[in-house]
Amino acid sequence: MKVLVPVKRVIDANLKPRVKADGSGIDLTNTKMSMNPFDEIAVEEALRLKEAGTASEIVLVSIGPAQAQETIRTGLAMGADRGILVQADGPVEPLAVAKILKAVAEQEAPGLVVLGKQAIDDDCNQTGQMLAALLGWPQGTFASKIEIAGGRIKVTREVDGGLQVVDLAMPAVVTTDLRLNQPRYASLPNIMKAKKKPIDMKTAADFGVDTRPRLEVIETKEPPKRQAGVKVASVADLVDKLKNEAGVL
Template sequence: MKILVPVKRVVDYNVTITVKEDGSGVNLANVKMSMNPFDEIAVEEALRLKEAGKAEEIVAVSIGPDKAQETLRTALAMGADRAILVKTDETTEPLAVAKALKAVVGEENPNLVIMGKQAIDDDCNQTGQMLAALLGWGQGTFASKVELDADSVAVTREVDGGLETVKLALPAIITTDLRLNEPRYASLPNIMKAKKKPLDVKTPDEIGVDFTPRLEVLSTAAPAKREAGVKVADVGELVDKLKAEAGVL
């Protein structure tokens, strides 16, 4: 069984985001970048399935600039067998990424695609669903537990009312949630080995996908600073403030 794991290069979750002075976007100069945390969970889940003897090969794939190779090397250091980069300097949007992944799936023929439920830079939460629709495959989103059989996979999903378990025929798409697992750290020996693992670079023309943005960002602004709270003497004053100032009653 082959598992395909898409990963994205994003601003590290520990970095405080700042907006450019002209409002044209987020400042990325000299900012630490890393693998999207939800994608780390997806890589870890694929590795655990392989270690359990239920998968033979794990292929990591990323769509982005040349520097996304660093993110793929991280996946390789964690334990993925090989990697594919679809190189583009355009701002990638969910539909274009889903089309690119569909093209890669057509070449690789994986039995399962495991990916993060969303990226922490745009929080779209669309790519997995779009990919499933383009391929006509079943999908299990927001997975908190995955049980893989020979020809099916049971996915326990986190929903508003609790947990829901769906059984999907393979091939299928799974998007991972936070409570699925705890990703491992890549050891130094594995980091060194990752440098020798195969990493194939493709162009948009080779896979027949146009990454020209369909959306135009008019402006970017930082959220307003939160105002300090106030103390009230009693419930009556609280109710008055909620009515007169907050306007919520």
């Protein structure tokens, strides 16, 4: 079974984004970029499926600038087999991403698509669901456990009320949550091997997808700074402040 894993290039999760002086967006000048953490989890889960003998090939696909090759190489160094980069300059909205992934999936014919539930830059949490709808495949979102047997996949989902288990026919789309696994570090030998693994270069036009944004960002602002707290001498003082100052009681 082939597994397709979309990965996204985002600002490193350990960095604090800087807003441009004119408020037009995030300043990416000299900013470290990395693979979206949720997508790292998706790559790790695909690798575990391959190690268990369930998957035979892992194909990574990324949509973004030429520098996204580095993101694909990271996944290849973890153990994926090959990559596909669909070059696109500027932001690509989730629906356009889903349309491109649909075309890639139709060409590659995977038995499973595994991707992060959301990207940490826009937090849209839409691409996986849109992709499943476009393909007409069943979906298991927010997966914290995956089991494959008999041509079906059982996905344990994290929902507001606890855990939900869904049993899906394959091919299917699965989006990963944080508790699914702990991604591995790439070893030095695998990093060297990754340099020789193939990455196919494509464009959105190759798939007939229009990536022009449908949304316009009017303004980007820093979140308000948290106000300093105060100490109270007693429970009575706390209740008084909550009632008369904070207005929450």
